[in-house]
Amino acid sequence: MAASAATLVTGRARAAQPIKIGVLTDLAGPYADDSGKGSVVMAKLAIEDFRKMNAGLDVELISADFSDKPDVAANLAAQWYDREGVDLIIDVPVSSAALAVANVAKQKDKVAIFNAGSSALTGAHCTPNTAHWAFDTYGLASTTGRAVVEAGGKTWFFIQANYAFGASLVEDASSVIEASGGKVLGTVKYPFPETSDYASFLLQAQSSGAEVIGFASAGADSSNLIKQSSEFGLANGKVKLAALLCFIPQIHALGLQASKGLLVSEAFYWDLNDGTRALAERYAPQVGGAKPCTIQAGCYSGVLHYLKAAAALGVDNAKKSGAAVVAKMKEMPTDDLAFGKGRLREDGRKIHDMYLFEVKAPEESKKPWDYYRYLKTVSGEKAFRPLAAGKCPIVKA
Numbered sequence: 001m002a003a004s005a006a007t008l009v010t011g012r013a014r015a016a017q018p019i020k021i022g023v024l025t026d027l028a029g030p031y032a033d034d035s036g037k038g039s040v041v042m043a044k045l046a047i048e049d050f051r052k053m054n055a056g057l058d059v060e061l062i063s064a065d066f067s068d069k070p071d072v073a074a075n076l077a078a079q080w081y082d083r084e085g086v087d088l089i090i091d092v093p094v095s096s097a098a099l100a101v102a103n104v105a106k107q108k109d110k111v112a113i114f115n116a117g118s119s120a121l122t123g124a125h126c127t128p129n130t131a132h133w134a135f136d137t138y139g140l141a142s143t144t145g146r147a148v149v150e151a152g153g154k155t156w157f158f159i160q161a162n163y164a165f166g167a168s169l170v171e172d173a174s175s176v177i178e179a180s181g182g183k184v185l186g187t188v189k190y191p192f193p194e195t196s197d198y199a200s201f202l203l204q205a206q207s208s209g210a211e212v213i214g215f216a217s218a219g220a221d222s223s224n225l226i227k228q229s230s231e232f233g234l235a236n237g238k239v240k241l242a243a244l245l246c247f248i249p250q251i252h253a254l255g256l257q258a259s260k261g262l263l264v265s266e267a268f269y270w271d272l273n274d275g276t277r278a279l280a281e282r283y284a285p286q287v288g289g290a291k292p293c294t295i296q297a298g299c300y301s302g303v304l305h306y307l308k309a310a311a312a313l314g315v316d317n318a319k320k321s322g323a324a325v326v327a328k329m330k331e332m333p334t335d336d337l338a339f340g341k342g343r344l345r346e347d348g349r350k351i352h353d354m355y356l357f358e359v360k361a362p363e364e365s366k367k368p369w370d371y372y373r374y375l376k377t378v379s380g381e382k383a384f385r386p387l388a389a390g391k392c393p394i395v396k397a
Helices: 036-053 069-081 097-107 137-150 162-177 199-207 220-233 247-252 274-286 294-313 317-320 322-331
Strands: 004-011 019-025 059-065 086-093 113-115 129-133 155-161 181-189 212-216 240-243 263-266 332-338 340-344 354-359 372-378
Touching: 004 069, 019 036, 019 069, 019 129, 036 059, 036 086, 036 317, 069 086, 069 097, 069 247, 086 294, 097 129, 097 162, 113 294, 113 322, 113 340, 129 155, 129 322, 137 212, 137 240, 137 294, 137 372, 155 162, 162 212, 181 199, 199 212, 199 220, 212 220, 212 332, 220 240, 220 247, 263 294, 263 372, 274 294, 294 317, 294 332, 317 322, 322 340, 322 354
Parallel strands: 019 059, 019 086, 086 113, 113 129, 155 181, 155 212, 212 240, 240 263
Antiparallel strands: 004 059, 263 354, 332 340, 354 372
């Protein structure tokens, strides 16, 4: 499978070998809008910004499509690490593939930074060579659950994809909802991937009398649930709809008429502050005017922090041991345009604030991609799973 390569940062005092970064992503599949070319562009922007801090460190970037398959991802990772001298692999927005690459990174003593969903990456499957960056299922579910309950949405009913990922979303959200004083009235599971008709499940959720209906789903399922909810008139002001995993490209594809009033949690929104707007302004011309989403912002933030740590450690030492670079990343606070100030926790979980947004109605949107109304901030320390609860084997008791 071909990979594209370009040397992006050069300086007068060249290192003997460049730091080499590989964006392993979905360039043509169902996650291409959330990651794909946008993730590559954001990695390039991070390298440009790092150059302003350290013009003497060479950085080379390559990218490839792993076809959303764990075996393809693991094979590409091994090839990159062994034959092409890649020091960092970033993105891998599919959990099963990220878990496969994590094993390879540990075996080769290289670095991998993930923008996939599964919180197992900082739990039972954590390693000293990996970091989990933009979000995880626990952070999204707990942010939505906590913030909505605190805003008055006390009773919930879930429509859940009937597989492990959907179950994890419901479990994580339910624990936070109940701890915050809310109540889960019930859950209905739809067969995955056998159905795209959610009428009976939506009617069951509506008849529960819950104040909030939560969608524990992803990708096309989430989009179809949101669209059919609008067609059935569920978002009528009396009931709130909350998507536990939904990024702004999906809202763009659905349109505001279908998604207005939807509650979503994100770690990043392009119009959140001056820093995010400046980043989006540089990004948009390279992707046909689109705005970056949380996963793509994770590539910017992760690459930038990795390069800061590699420079602090020294290029030779950084190339010698990926675990040493990750350890240095954990020592240094994170700070960038995408997520602001934060830290990389002992288990590899990137800690930063999470936000609850409501999707605007069409008449409220004043410019392209002006889709979210800010509702609430949940601090990273509260949003993500407590360190002890993850039972990461590299964390000392």
